[in-house]
Amino acid sequence: MAYSREQDFLFCSMCGTLLSFNSVEFAECRSCGFKRNAREIEGKEIRYTITAEDIRRELKLEPFVILESAQIEEEKVRRAVVNETCPQCNNPQLEYYTKQLRSADEGQTVFYECPKCGYKYSQNT
Template structure:
């Protein structure tokens, strides 16, 4: 079986629509009626990849993990506060939140932000 490097042998030469195999003798374009002889296509190998995302999209299935959208500017983000001094401006409190960025058997990452000068830094715990 030969592999065709030209990717257009299954598409209409006139309008680019995918050809339909309505007969053993030819492939026909459902849009404009163009016909291509089956002998031109016979023995060609077609390869394609279907991802899990393609299947979910086609079947209209929600993704397994729904990413949270970024907060809108008007929406206030509430963060925990710790009594630690800012290394830049010496403000007595820092806001913080945590994320698991490394593998599950390792600690989480703590992100700090000063509410006064907006200095940001992180620590792996």
């Protein structure tokens, strides 16, 4: 698929190399080090109604935004305490949390973590 002029902002203004998205702040040119503020790109996405997802799919970029939101979700996971004995240090309580796997057929995985020694294990339900 040929890129239209509207997508020029994805390419280095100095040497024309496709910019890499190394962080949420900047797109960077791997050949000359030119950096473009990601905010500038965001604005253009709206203007040309190209979503970040489309750009990534089209250019096969690393999904840094997806990665970031996955990390946020991880932090939001509720942890509870269960009266299970730690197999490693015999601590009587373990923290646990569940995570729904991508496919609904695969069910839930329960993760256990010992708050005392840090021992971790998971169990499919």
